[in-house]
Amino acid sequence: MATNDCAAAMADMVAACTSCGECVRPCSFLQQQGTPAAIARRGNAESTLLSAFGCSLCGLCDAVCPEGLSPSAMFMAMRQEAVRNGLIDLKPYAPWLHYEKLGASPLFQRDLFPAGCTTVFFPGCSLPGTRPDTVQGLYRLLRTYDPAIGLVLDCCGKISHDLGLYERFTTIFKRLSTRLVNKGITRILTACPGCSKILRKYGEQFEVVSVYEVLVSSVPLPDAQNQNRLVTIHDPCPARFDQPQQQAVRQLINQCGYQVEELPSHGQTTRCCGQGGMVEGCVPGTVKQESSIIAAEAAGRPVVSSCGACCETLASTTPTAHIADLLTGTGNFTAQPVSSLKRWLNRLKLRFSRLS
Ligand code: SF4
Numbered sequence: 514m515a516t517n518d519c520a521a522a523m524a525d526m527v528a529a530c531t532s533c534g535e536c537v538r539p540c541s542f543l544q545q546q547g548t549p550a551a552i553a554r555r556g557n558a559e560s561t562l563l564s565a566f567g568c569s570l571c572g573l574c575d576a577v578c579p580e581g582l583s584p585s586a587m588f589m590a591m592r593q594e595a596v597r598n599g600l601i602d603l604k605p606y607a608p609w610l611h612y613e614k615l616g617a618s619p620l621f622q623r624d625l626f627p628a629g630c631t632t633v634f635f636p637g638c639s640l641p642g643t644r645p646d647t648v649q650g651l652y653r654l655l656r657t658y659d660p661a662i663g664l665v666l667d668c669c670g671k672i673s674h675d676l677g678l679y680e681r682f683t684t685i686f687k688r689l690s691t692r693l694v695n696k697g698i699t700r701i702l703t704a705c706p707g708c709s710k711i712l713r714k715y716g717e718q719f720e721v722v723s724v725y726e727v728l729v730s731s732v733p734l735p736d737a738q739n740q741n742r743l744v745t746i747h748d749p750c751p752a753r754f755d756q757p758q759q760q761a762v763r764q765l766i767n768q769c770g771y772q773v774e775e776l777p778s779h780g781q782t783t784r785c786c787g788q789g790g791m792v793e794g795c796v797p798g799t800v801k802q803e804s805s806i807i808a809a810e811a812a813g814r815p816v817v818s819s820c821g822a823c824c825e826t827l828a829s830t831t832p833t834a835h836i837a838d839l840l841t842g843t844g845n846f847t848a849q850p851v852s853s854l855k856r857w858l859n860r861l862k863l864r865f866s867r868l869s
């Protein structure tokens with residue numbers, strides 16, 4: 514594992530960015546800060562490095578850049594540099610870091626490795642916290658396809674990763690990956706697009722596939738109950754370049770009997786729900802502002818997403834369901850996010866539930 518070289522990333526941006534403004538138009542952070550080249554020209558000053566914590570790392574700039582640049586990678590490198598230089602005050606991020614630390618502790622970890630297990634289902638943090646019954650339903654469906662599939666409840670370390678806390682992230686991730694390697698696990702089925710992105714980037718030893726791709730191709734699903742109800746889809750930003758996942762989600766929604774109308778911002782140009790990069794820690798109001806833009810695009814149509822965190826955010830502004838709710842019949846389109854206490858109780862419920 515290696516950290517990004519901030520100075521090199523900024524120098525490359527100054528050299529290659531034409532300041533065309535394509536990435537600025539859809540991004541409120543860049544509208545305030547200027548083009549990536551303008552930011553990079555300010556150099557390694559403290560205020561410039563800290564400004565990167567206002568970027569959600571959503572990657573929309575990468576998707577629209579005609580030069581094929583990755584401003585989001587530069588902002589990630591700037592965050593890491595700010596941490597290395599001791600510039601960041603982590604107090605505003607304490608709730609996220611506490612959530613991650615507790616979630617990765619033995620109290621919430623669980624391993625189920627049936628005989629012959631080389632593949633595990635890794636539902637991540639937000640789905641167990643908001644939908645423990647749905648996680649159980651997904652696991653049951655998967656085991657109709659392969660009874661040797663295991664289950665691992667743990668945290669991938671994305672919060673530390675995105676905050677630029679590289680050593681802390683490495684500790685969490687290595688603990689997880691070593692445990693899986695020692696158990697002979699070679700394939701991980703993910704439900705959370707954030708976990709998929711982290712596991713693919715740092716877990717080269719594993720084949721990482723979204724659970725939706727497996728379900729669409731291999732598992733017989735219950736009969737469709739909702740003929741022709743119209744829904745729209747919010748693609749989570751960590752999955753913006755993950756076309757197989759996006760297609761599988763659409764196919765599954767159709768198989769559940771819903772008709773899909775696309776949002777104006779979807780696929781590669783999907784928008785962040787506002788949770789990305791924990792921007793809320795330094796720019797309060799970001800979640801409300803960004804989720805309202807998606808709700809306005811949905812224009813009253815119920816939204817389906819494949820990210821538990823996006824569902825929680827969007828549920829405050831528009832009726833939202835997780836794709837897994839539709840597949841397992843365990844949930845409805847809801848306007849109510851799950852409270853923090855209830856999430857912990859849900860995770861404990863799953864941690865100690867009877868699963869076989
Ligand atoms: S990653 Fe997202 S928030 Fe950050 S600069 Fe790019 S488009 Fe804007």
Ligand code: SF4
Pocket residue numbers: 529530531532533534535536537548549550574577578579580581582584
């Ligand atoms: S789209 Fe690319 S070239 Fe244009 S301003 Fe953004 S980073 Fe620079």
